[in-house]
Amino acid sequence: MADVRASMAGNVWKINVKPGDVVDEGQDVVILESMKMEIPIVAEDNGTVKEVKVAEGDFVNEGDIIAVIE
Amino acid sequence: MTSIDDLKSRVNKIEQGGQEKYHEKNKEKGKLFVRKRLALLFDNGIDIEDAFFANCIDDSLPSDGVVTGIGEINGQKVCVMANDSTVKAGSWGKRTVEKILRIQETADKLELPMIYLVDSAGARITDQIEMFPGRRGAGRIFHNQIKLSGRVPQICLLFGPSAAGGAYIPAFCDIVVMVDGNASMYLGSPRMAEKVIGEKVTLEEMGGARMHTAVSGVGDVLVKTEEEAIQYAKRYLRYFPANFRSRPSLADGREVKPFEKSISEIIPENQNAAFNMYDLIDRIIDEDSFCEIKKKFAAELITGLALIDGRSIGIIANQPRVKGGVLFTDSADKAAKFIQLCDAFNIPLLFLTDVPGFMIGTKVEREGIIRHGAKMLSSMSEATVPKISVIVRKAYGAGLYAMAGPAFDPDCVLAFPNAQIAVMGPEAAINAVHANKIAALPEEERAAYIKEKQDEYRREIDIYRLASEMVVDAIINPDDLRKELITRFAIYEDRNIIFTERKHGVYPV
Numbered sequence: 001m002a003d004v005r006a007s008m009a010g011n012v013w014k015i016n017v018k019p020g021d022v023v024d025e026g027q028d029v030v031i032l033e034s035m036k037m038e039i040p041i042v043a044e045d046n047g048t049v050k051e052v053k054v055a056e057g058d059f060v061n062e063g064d065i066i067a068v069i070e
Numbered sequence: 071m072t073s074i075d076d077l078k079s080r081v082n083k084i085e086q087g088g089q090e091k092y093h094e095k096n097k098e099k100g101k102l103f104v105r106k107r108l109a110l111l112f113d114n115g116i117d118i119e120d121a122f123f124a125n126c127i128d129d130s131l132p133s134d135g136v137v138t139g140i141g142e143i144n145g146q147k148v149c150v151m152a153n154d155s156t157v158k159a160g161s162w163g164k165r166t167v168e169k170i171l172r173i174q175e176t177a178d179k180l181e182l183p184m185i186y187l188v189d190s191a192g193a194r195i196t197d198q199i200e201m202f203p204g205r206r207g208a209g210r211i212f213h214n215q216i217k218l219s220g221r222v223p224q225i226c227l228l229f230g231p232s233a234a235g236g237a238y239i240p241a242f243c244d245i246v247v248m249v250d251g252n253a254s255m256y257l258g259s260p261r262m263a264e265k266v267i268g269e270k271v272t273l274e275e276m277g278g279a280r281m282h283t284a285v286s287g288v289g290d291v292l293v294k295t296e297e298e299a300i301q302y303a304k305r306y307l308r309y310f311p312a313n314f315r316s317r318p319s320l321a322d323g324r325e326v327k328p329f330e331k332s333i334s335e336i337i338p339e340n341q342n343a344a345f346n347m348y349d350l351i352d353r354i355i356d357e358d359s360f361c362e363i364k365k366k367f368a369a370e371l372i373t374g375l376a377l378i379d380g381r382s383i384g385i386i387a388n389q390p391r392v393k394g395g396v397l398f399t400d401s402a403d404k405a406a407k408f409i410q411l412c413d414a415f416n417i418p419l420l421f422l423t424d425v426p427g428f429m430i431g432t433k434v435e436r437e438g439i440i441r442h443g444a445k446m447l448s449s450m451s452e453a454t455v456p457k458i459s460v461i462v463r464k465a466y467g468a469g470l471y472a473m474a475g476p477a478f479d480p481d482c483v484l485a486f487p488n489a490q491i492a493v494m495g496p497e498a499a500i501n502a503v504h505a506n507k508i509a510a511l512p513e514e515e516r517a518a519y520i521k522e523k524q525d526e527y528r529r530e531i532d533i534y535r536l537a538s539e540m541v542v543d544a545i546i547n548p549d550d551l552r553k554e555l556i557t558r559f560a561i562y563e564d565r566n567i568i569f570t571e572r573k574h575g576v577y578p579v
Contacts (some may be wrong), residue, residue, distance in 0.1 A: 007393050035396050038344050039394045043223050
């Protein structure tokens with residue numbers, strides 16, 4: 001099981017996955033908006049999305065868990 | 071036995087290193103014997119080895135646990151010290167330290183690169199009075215390293231532990247290559263951490279190769295095997311001259327790797343969209359010539375050596391794909407050291423700029439982002455090698471300055487046609503300047519007003535306007551970038567300047 005964490009502080013702009021989706025390593029899970037930039041947050045391992053812990057528009061801090069992949 | 075036979079038998083014995091059981095232990099961990107490592111490192115074996123007989127009156131300490139000598143890599147003579155972890159775990163006694171000091175002093179005299187093959191448990195506590203505190207004690211090793219720094223390349227290949235004081239050997243090298251699973255660096259072992267501060271932690275978590283190459287930044291390159299580490303060192307040295315007096319030699323130029331899409335086709339028009347900077351790097355350098363440093367650490371900034379028509383250059387590039395390419399404390403430090411490395415050894419610098427600025431917010435202010443950013447600016451500003459700055463998309467705020475902006479004496483600033491140079495991007499600027507006005511407008515009018523102001527702002531910072539003001543030296547077709555760089559680096563080659571006269575600056579650290 002691997003946590004996908006925010007690489008920096010920002011707002012959740014777009015969620016690309018839902019629970020049950022199969023993701024590959026390097027795939028964009030969520031895109032944050034920070035410093036006026038789109039910040040893709042990628043899966044670090046292959047797996048299935050177990051849970052998405054944020055909603056579009058949420059503020060996340062660096063290190064916050066965005067999704068859980070197993 | 072004749073004296074010759076006696077010599078042969080002694081040499082043979084010493085060459086075997088420590089006891090068989092320690093060789094076996096190393097083998098289980100995928101570790102090679104020190105002499106095997108050296109055989110792989112040198113083109114034709116070690117040419118000269120001194121103090122082979124160090125401590126030979128003690129049977130249990132062959133060569134006192136370290137091999138020092140000179141051999142050739144890529145046809146270039148280099149000095150080497152290599153710990154033998156089959157001898158008291160590669161620990162340092164009085165003669166071990168003296169041997170290391172002497173080979174460093176040889177590297178200094180002959181102005182040859184110095185390579186450290188580290189695999190050592192640290193000081194022999196039983197010998198501490200002889201090897202720790204004095205004038206020729208272990209501290210002198212670091213003193214010598216600091217003196218050698220920038221005079222000759224210093225490389226550390228870390229095959230095993232580098233403990234306590236010993237951990238400063240890697241710290242003072244230009245580059246540290248760590249073997250996953252075996253290499254580690256730490257001031258106090260996990261056992262000591264538990265005893266002294268009550269922390270329970272594994273060696274891997276606290277000082278392992280993955281941690282140091284991704285989190286602390288003390289390590290630069292993570293490799294899987296010792297062979298890979300040695301290959302990396304040989305490859306890395308090709309980009310360097312033997313010392314600060316000379317330039318890297320020109321290699322045979324190679325064509326760029328062929329791609330379906332050209333540079334102009336891969337760069338997104340939308341300044342805010344993510345973009346993978348490696349795709350641009352691959353399209354301007356000689357095929358397979360990128361030798362990346364600190365790949366896993368502060369990945370929002372890419373640093374690495376490359377060849378461009380056979381010429382060795384250092385690339386500093388923002389990576390919009392990671393953290394938007396924003397500069398953080400770690401990325402600023404990473405850039406500062408890389409720029410110093412290239413400048414010390416006459417390797418020209420290429421800045422590929424696509425940066426929204428330095429990170430803002432409480433977290434980074436508490437980390438001292440201003441002082442870390444100042445380090446990057448200092449190194450970049452002081453670098454007297456040829457510097458070319460390319461504005462790929464955006465260069466906002468102090469990001470422009472840090473990436474060798476016009477005020478920092480680059481040889482030229484080139485811009486792509488969609489480049490934007492400004493104190494801040496249109497979205498942030500309009501919010502900042504017209505916040506009160508926007509708030510006062512009825513909700514339904516706001517979007518139109520913001521858009522109008524942003525468009526106005528975009529016209530204001532239009533790249534042709536900046537070219538008209540001669541802020542940028544040229545606006546170029548992205549697909550001509552490689553050709554432009556080859557021509558310009560060849561012309562700037564003889565740039566010969568002294569930054570200023572003084573003892574040294576007072577650096578923001």
